[in-house]
Amino acid sequence: MVDTTGTRVSKSGGNVTGIRTESAIQTALENARRVAQVCDEFRGQDTIVLDVTHITPLFDYFVITTGRSRRQLHAIADQSDDVMDQQGTKRRSTTGYETEWICQDYGDVVLHVFSPAAREQYSLEDLWADAIQVEWSNGHVSESENGEE
Numbered sequence: 001m002v003d004t005t006g007t008r009v010s011k012s013g014g015n016v017t018g019i020r021t022e023s024a025i026q027t028a029l030e031n032a033r034r035v036a037q038v039c040d041e042f043r044g045q046d047t048i049v050l051d052v053t054h055i056t057p058l059f060d061y062f063v064i065t066t067g068r069s070r071r072q073l074h075a076i077a078d079q080s081d082d083v084m085d086q087q088g089t090k091r092r093s094t095t096g097y098e099t100e101w102i103c104q105d106y107g108d109v110v111l112h113v114f115s116p117a118a119r120e121q122y123s124l125e126d127l128w129a130d131a132i133q134v135e136w137s138n139g140h141v142s143e144s145e146n147g148e149e
Contacts, residue, residue, distance in 0.1 A: 025053060025060055028108035029134070031087060032061035035080045035111050036136040039065035042076045044113070050131035060108040062128065066119050070100075073113045077102045080111050 032049045039047040044065030053060045067073040074097070081091050084106050092105045100115035101122065112124060 020053070020057075020060070024108070028060040031084060031089060031106065032063050032109045032134070033136045034083050034087065035063045035106075035109060036065075038079045038083050039063065039076055039113075040137065042067075042072065042079060044072075044076050046119075047136075048125065049134040049136045050125070050128055051134050052128060052131045054132070055128065055130055059105075059110050061134070062110050062112060062124065062131070064112045064114070064119070064124055066114050066116055068116070070115075073100075073102050073115065076113050077104055077111070080104060084109075 029051075036047050036049050044067055047063070047065040050062040050064065051060070052062060065076065067076055077094070077097070081104070084091065089106050089109075092107055094102065094104045096102045100118035102111075102113040104111040104113075114122070
């Protein structure tokens with residue numbers, strides 16, 4: 001829900017669970033695009049950005065990509081840290097750095113870098129099927145339901 005001041009208010013069970021300004025959400029979208037571009041530059045496969053602002057107050061965007069080797073997974077994760085740090089956003093946590101699923105939390109953006117087998121096994125796209133897929137490639141960003149514009 002967006003109120004008259006441009007603030008997005010999340011509610012659950014009648015209780016306010018999150019308050020975010022539209023400019024904060026726009027900044028999160030720009031950061032998600034930057035991380036997706038890092039994934040692309042490091043040859044991550046099937047990179048997607050999911051808008052989860054209407055599903056959870058905990059974060060705004062998921063960036064999900066697949067790497068073919070542990071070295072590639074690490075390169076994507078490490079470069080994403082550098083890019084986000086340049087934007088003034090520090091990584092809050094990381095898990096799975098020595099596994100097939102690296103998850104990095106930047107607050108409003110969460111990066112998931114999977115091996116092919118782990119991505120298939122955990123299938124976050126299906127788990128978060130109510131999320132809106134955001135087009136991010138070629139400098140073009142538009143929100144679309146299920147990838148359709």
